[in-house]
Amino acid sequence: MTMTNTERSTDGGATLIRNAEWVVAYDADGDCHRYLRDTDVAFRGDRFVDPGTLDRTDIEEVIDGRGLMIMPGFVNIHAHPGFETMLKGLTEEVGSRKLWMSSLYEYLFLFDTTSEGMVAATQVALSELMQSGVTTVCDLSTPHEGWIETLGASGMRAYAAPMFRSGRWYTENGHEVLYEWDIPKGRKRMETALAEIDAAIAHPSGRLSGMLCPAQIDTCDADMFLQAQAEAKTRGLRIQTHASQSVVDFQEIMRRHGRTPVGWLDELGLLGPDMIVGHGIFLDHNDWLRWPDSHDLGLLAETGTSVAHCPTVFIRRGITLQHIGRYLKAGVNLGLGTDTYPHNFLDEIRNAIYAARITSRDVAEVDARSLLHVATLGGARALGRSDIGRVSPGAKADFFTVDLRHPTMRPLYDPVRSLFYSAGERPVRDVYVDGRRVVKDGTALAFDIAAAMDRLEAAQRVSAADVEKYDWGQRPVSELMPPVL
DSSP: OBOSSOEESOSSSEEEEEEEEEEEEEETTTTEEEEEEEEEEEEETTEEEOGGGOOGGGEEEEEEOTTEEEEEOEEEEEEOTTTGGGGTTTSTTOOOGGGTTOSHHHHGGGOOOOHHHHHHHHHHHHHHHHHTTEEEEEEEEOOOTTHHHHHHHHOSEEEEEEEEOSEEEEESSSSOEEEEEOHHHHHHHHHHHHHHHHHHHTOTTSOEEEEEEEOBTTSSOHHHHHHHHHHHHHHTOEEEEEESOSHHHHHHHHHHHSSOHHHHHHHHTOOSTTEEEEEOOOOTTOTTTOOSOOOHHHHHHHHTOEEEEOHHHHHTTTOOOSOHHHHHHHTOEEEEOOOSSSOOHHHHHHHHHHHHHHHHTOTTSSOHHHHHHIIIIIHHHHTTOSSSSSOOTTSBOOEEEEETTSGGGOSOSOHHHHIIIIITTTTEEEEEETTEEEEETTEESSSOHHHHHHHHHHHHHHHHHTHHHHSTTOOOHHHHSOOOO
């Protein structure tokens, strides 16, 4: 039966996937995944059920699982679908050489768009995410008209994380970062964000929630962080902020407070299981900083704070977290995020593995098994969820199927390894959230992707034409981001 945005196979009975060739199943004893071969998987409504508990009268639909792998849906804990999508083809090769290669301070705010442009960007990005196996996303966006409706229409499990701040960064010369503060305006932004979060939680789909997001550690004052924490506790929600994402923010927080960014968050009492640190690259052990002490990693582990690791956006600038293996061995919970375009989660997994091997200079430092955990169970833990990121009776029926006969998966020896290193999103066939099919035969169902892409391209053209209005040197886009040829 076809529905407006998604497909539900049954209205009350169970769906049985019979004889799935490979299943990545959850092992509760080890809190890990393990392979099952030639086995049945079943779900009823929005939950997995034990196939052994069903009799024939319970089963409404049977899917032939031969030639398929069943995977737990990926959990993306850090994405900016309403903005980053329209930068494709523009910012892959920019970075401020005089600001430690970051693209933030000189380039991030060169582009402006309308709510219509943000909705188009979000529709494209969410479709890309679903087509690469993502079933849960944390959307860190600026509140805009149509945002919550778009998240709800996607069919995904989504956390609206409207960003707010009490200051803004800017540069007048490309080598010095300055800050302009407006505390009252920041408080109004927080009020707007709280209203958006409440709207997400009240959405009739039941799949939306919210997250407090004081935008960056260097654009929010202490009172804003403490108020955000109080509001998060009142609502039972998580907090996420960008911190230790650049040498600039490390040095700025050290200048203001005599603490590292992680150390200052700890001083404020914000570290803990309810806090997600976006990026967390420039901790005091990072060799770019040449810092004499090394306490940050231990603080994150001791407090149970999670880190949202988003490798692609940083490796474009020659920057990497140092490194996943070290964080995991220290006991830090890691989740994965896309942050930038393309919103392709399997690309992000592969880049995370390769970046860690390069920085550690050790091929054995991180592997597909550890990234599978980060991409599913690590993200679920960061969100305080024990019912997603796993294929297990009682868990949410969030999963995707992989076509094992696809040429990119063959010859077949270890299917997860082949998916991560070789195939990427190409063999992802069907994706389900809450037992509803949101991707069919590799195509997301919620939106007219071609029409959304047309609107996105139109928004990009308008935005790129206005770049010189926002650049400190009034340089046009053709000078800042010249074509390859």
